[in-house]
Amino acid sequence: MNNRLHIGVLGMLQAGVGDTQIAIGGSRQRTILAMLALAPGQVVSVDALVEAVWNGRPPATGRTQVAICVAALRKTFKTAGFHDDVIITSAPGYLLRTDGVRIDAVEFAELTDKGEAAAEAGDLAEAARCLDAAQKLWRGPALTGVSGLSVEIEAARLEELRLAVHEKHAAIRLDLGQHNDLIGELTTLVREHPLREQSRAQLMLAQYRAGRRAESLATFRDGQRLSISEFGLELGPSLRKMHDAILRDDPGLTAARPVRTADSPLRHRVPAQLPADVPGFTGRADEIAALDGMVGDTELTIGLITGGAGVGKTGLAVHWANRVADDFPGGQLFADVSAGPKAVLGAFLRALGVPDDLIRDDVEERAALYRSILRDRRALVVLDNAASFGEIRPLLPGSAQCHVLVTSRGQLYDLLGQHGAHQLRLGALAPTDAVSLLGAVAGNARVTADPGATHQLAELCDRLPLVLRTAGARLAAKPHWSVRHLLDKVADEAHRLDELSGAEHDLRAGFAVSCRELTEPESALFRRLGLLTVPEVSVWIGAALLDTTANRAEKHMERLVDLQLLDVVGTDPTGAVRYRQPELIRLYAKELCEEHDSRQVRLRACERVFSGWLSMAVDGRRSTGFDGQRLEDLLRDPSTLFDVPADAIPSLRAAY
Structure with a gap:
């Protein structure tokens, strides 16, 4: 050929x-x-x-x-x-x-990786050449002429990658002193994407270095007016810092980074590995304040963000880390620790300037060298997607000036017990923040046109940031759709998981990761809870579903809580813990139950629960002296005393 x-x-x-x-x-x-x-x-x-x-x-x-x-x-x-x-x-x-x-998308990824590696090695000229070549592969909006939800979501992801590479390329060219050549390109980019604060900050810096100080300040004011008029929010801290530095004529603004070649030694490299800030990040004010409060000056501090799939653990960690990056002049390290501690340590050491011939194969030797380099630095280390304490133990620095932020789906008890980590359990967004996030992705005009439908859509997304972004991306890709049109599609329980999944973020795959760690009794309980369309459950219901003791059921339910597959919502008047299975997780559990449990098994599990409800109804009437009318009222709204799904009410009436 x-x-x-x-x-x-x-x-x-x-x-x-x-x-x-x-x-x-x-x-x-x-x-x-x-x-x-x-x-x-x-x-x-x-x-x-x-x-x-x-x-x-x-x-x-x-x-x-x-x-x-x-x-x-x-x-x-x-x-x-x-x-x-x-x-x-x-x-x-x-x-x-x-x-x-x-395939041009593969070439784009390869050139981007090569450019980022060259930048980390200090070879800015080679980094700029690779990123320029990557950008030139684009011929227009990705996947033009192809329809379908999966393709549209992937096109949106590729477009976000293109913009991120454009910003990385611009940052390198600023370091190379090419600010005059950049002004026109960045002006166009900011006009097309006015909410991208990093691009606006780069334009302000390029204008300032070109001697156009007044234009630089005007660029800031334009962004401020837009942010306040659209969202009622001030611009982010990075732009405000840039604005203040320009007003002060900070000497640091004129200093471009020295240009190194690939062969030049790097004795003391300061890594800056944080991913780009999350576009349109919304809400989490209390959580951000809590993270701010975790950082100490005199001892190593560790923050642990836990939460289920799609709740925005990584997004919060990246957003906060970018917000405080300047407070860690010793560098910012970031890694998905699922690659294993040996690989992560190797990448960290290279980012810190250690030549390959000094990086040993033994994990403990790598960890010792890593701790030695960070001993006198104030650095931020973000460890994403930790599954166990063993994965992150070698990655903890020894410096009292460092701060570590870990994200995990599960509970890392050793990290909490042995290292005094501060835990932040992440839940769904507040209703107003969920609506705001939909507006940030889909366009504010779309969501304000039908606030009722928007609130309903946010609730059907369980107010999870990842799911809300997927729904918003669908609306953004379909400008002829109304919010209510998408709501009608999502309202169908049989197709909800499909409608709210994306090419890169399949809900079932996300939930399946947590389910892999379940034992068979835990898995059976998880599946059967999906059969109950009730707002809350208690331990006796778990015991009835499994036909086991309350102690065993409680143990299994707490394990589901640890894996973010079940939420604790409070206690009843007797002090018993009340649990809730989030709706999207319940739909997934129901699918698994219908796939793995026979119809007879499902019916018997439900019968045991319904029998418990019937007994409670009868005992309640006898012990409290309910008259007929009061019991009728109770049966019309059974949730006032106990858990009853709608289809159980006829059985209760018949028993009465």
């Missing part, structure tokens, strides 16, 4: 062999090709392709039609002269081969 097949998604979807463009068939073929190109070398299930093509409402022949479209794509590639098999059948779906195939 003399010519490679190239597929482009960074703009209008296109494909070609050599210099010859290939005409891709109808919309279904384009959607399928886009889905495969977005996951090169990975199996994309037929179910995912069916979902992408028909948005959750496929015809009975959906799987067959996907196979027909794949066959047509294969034929198209062969007709164009690419005779190797491009799309491979691999259970449970199809895979796009990467050998002999060039």
Whole structure:
């Protein structure tokens, strides 16, 4: 084969062999090709392709039609002269081969990684060259001409990556002294994306360094007016600091970073590894204040943010870390610790300027060197996605000046007990903040047009930031949809998890991560709780669902609490703990129950619970002397005394 097949998604979807463009068939073929190109070398299930093509409402022949479209794509590639098999059948779906195939999104990611590595190594010229080449791969809005929710969400993700790379490139070019050349580009970027505070700050700095101080201050005032008029909020701390520094003519504003080559030594490197701040971050004022209060000056402090899938643990950690980054001049380190302590320590040491030949293979030796380097530094270390204390123990610095922030889905008891970590358990957003977040993503005008529907949509999203962002992204990608139109789609329980999942953030996959740690009794309890459409449950209900003792049920329920699969909502008048299963998690649990538990098992579990409710109704009448009318009133609103689902009320009436 003399010519490679190239597929482009960074703009209008296109494909070609050599210099010859290939005409891709109808919309279904384009959607399928886009889905495969977005996951090169990975199996994309037929179910995912069916979902992408028909948005959750496929015809009975959906799987067959996907196979027909794949066959047509294969034929198209062969007709164009690419005779190797491009799309491979691999259970449970199809895979796009990467050998002999060039995909611009893959090249974009590779160039971005190479540029960031060069920047960390101090070779700014090479970093700028790589990031410039990455940006030039874009031909317009990603995946133009392809429809479907999954593709639209992926297009929004790619666009966010493009903007982030643009800002990284601009930061490097500012360090290279290219402020005059940047002003025009940054002015256009700020005009198109006026809420991106980092781009506005970069424009202000470029204007100031070019001797246009008044324009720099005007750029700040324009952003301030927009922020106050749209959201009633002041600009963020980074922009305010930039504004204050310009007013003072701070000498630090004119100092570009020295340019180093890849061969120059770095004896004392200051890492700045924090991801970009979360765009449109909303709410969490109390949590941010609590994090501020955790930081000490005289001893190592550790903060632990816990919460379930989609609650915004990483988002809060990144937002707060960016907010206080200037308070840690010794550097800011960030890592997803699921890679393992050995890999994370290696990356941290290289970021701190340690040559590869000095980085030992032994984890304890790496940890000792890491602690030695941080001994006299005031550094911030953010450890994301910790599953156990063992993953993060070697990553804890010894310096009393350092601060560590950990995020985890579970409870890290050793971190709390042995190291005195300050825990911050993250819950759903406040209702007003949830609505504000929808507005920040979808556009404020969209949500204010129908406040009632917006509040209902936020509640159906369980007021989880990740789910709210997915819903907002759908509205942003569909300007012809009203909020109520999306609400009608989400209101259907049978399809809610599908409607609120994205290509990168599948709700079921997120919940499944926590469920993997459950024992079989814990898993059975989790599944069966999904059968009960009640606002709260207590230990006796868990015992009835499992047909076990109250002590064992309580142990299992507390384990679900630790894994963020069950919430504690308070106690009843007797002091008994009351629990609640969040609605999206309940829908997932119900799906698992219907898949793993037979109908007979499900019926018997419900019968045991309903029998308990009936006994409580009868005992309540006898012990309290309820007259007929009072019991009738109770049956009309059973929640005043005990948990009763709507479909249990007829049985209670019959028993009475």
